[in-house]
Amino acid sequence: xxxxxxxxxxxxxxxxxxxxxxxxxxxxxxxxxxxxxxxxxxxxxxxxxxxxxxxxxxxxxxxxxxxxxxxxxxxxxxxxxxxxxxxxxxxxxxxxxxxxxxxxxxxxxxxxxxxxxxxxxxxxxxxxxxxxxxxxxxxxxxxxxxxxxxxxxxxxxxxxxxxxxxxxxxxxxxxxxxxxx
Numbered sequence: 443x444x445x446x447x448x449x450x451x452x453x454x455x456x457x458x459x460x461x462x463x464x465x466x467x468x469x470x471x472x473x474x475x476x477x478x479x480x481x482x483x484x485x486x487x488x489x490x491x492x493x494x495x496x497x498x499x500x501x502x503x504x505x506x507x508x509x510x511x512x513x514x515x516x517x518x519x520x521x522x523x524x525x526x527x528x529x530x531x532x533x534x535x536x537x538x539x540x541x542x543x544x545x546x547x548x549x550x551x552x553x554x555x556x557x558x559x560x561x562x563x564x565x566x567x568x569x570x571x572x573x574x575x576x577x578x579x580x581x582x583x584x585x586x587x588x589x590x591x592x593x594x595x596x597x598x599x600x601x602x603x604x605x606x607x608x609x610x611x612x613x614x615x616x617x618x619x620x621x622x623x
Contacts, residue, residue: 445503445541449577450594462507464571464580465592472593474603474613475584478560489556491609492589493549495602496581497574501545502552506568507582512538521562528558541573559583 446452446464454463479488496502506512512534514526526536532551534542544552552572559570563585572581578598582590593599603613 446573446577449573451573451577451580462509463507464573464582466594468594470593470595472596474591474593474599476589476606476611477614478587478589479611482561483585485557485560486544486553487609488589488611489553491559491571491606491611492524492581492591493552494558494578494609495605496572496591497576499546500549500552501543503541503543503571503573503575504555505541505571505573506551507571508568510540511568512542521524525558525562528554535607556583560587563587 443453446468449616450466450467451464454465457463476488476492478551479485493500512529513536514522514529516523530536533548533553534555555570556572559568560583563583569585570583573579578594579602582592584590587598591599591602593602606613
């Protein structure tokens with residue numbers, strides 16, 4: 443977890459071991475969430491826009507929400523086994539523990555991992571975190587068909603939100619109301 447600490451990111455102590463949540467260690471609470479596009483064919487552009495907004499050239503760190511364990515049981519449902527196959531095709535060994543570092547030449551593998559997490563969203567399939575090397579934001583795939591993004595500061599939130607909007611993915615109009623709930 444040293445790579446996270448170097449970027450000012452830590453595990454949130456409010457969440458139980460095994461189903462953690464990454465947060466910035468500072469008191470800044472800047473975040474936003476985007477619903478996945480309704481048309482499956484738009485998922486490609488959505489993932490690409492989010493990765494470019496996070497860091498146009500990478501590198502990226504990818505970390506499963508379950509303590510960094512990249513494991514899906516052999517007796518899991520078919521969708522989970524499909525994700526395990528996609529992960530193997532992306533170069534993730536079964537049972538690997540830790541964060542994967544992927545550079546600009548490995549964007550296809552990162553895209554495969556994110557697409558699988560979104561398409562086969564299920565509680566038994568781990569949500570994934572993606573952290574650009576500069577640690578300026580933390581993206582999380584979500585089983586609720588959303589992309590959650592935390593930001594180091596308000597300026598980074600604005601830059602990310604603007605980049606997504608320029609790619610045709612506006613922040614939902616009700617996003618500002620989320621903090622009030």
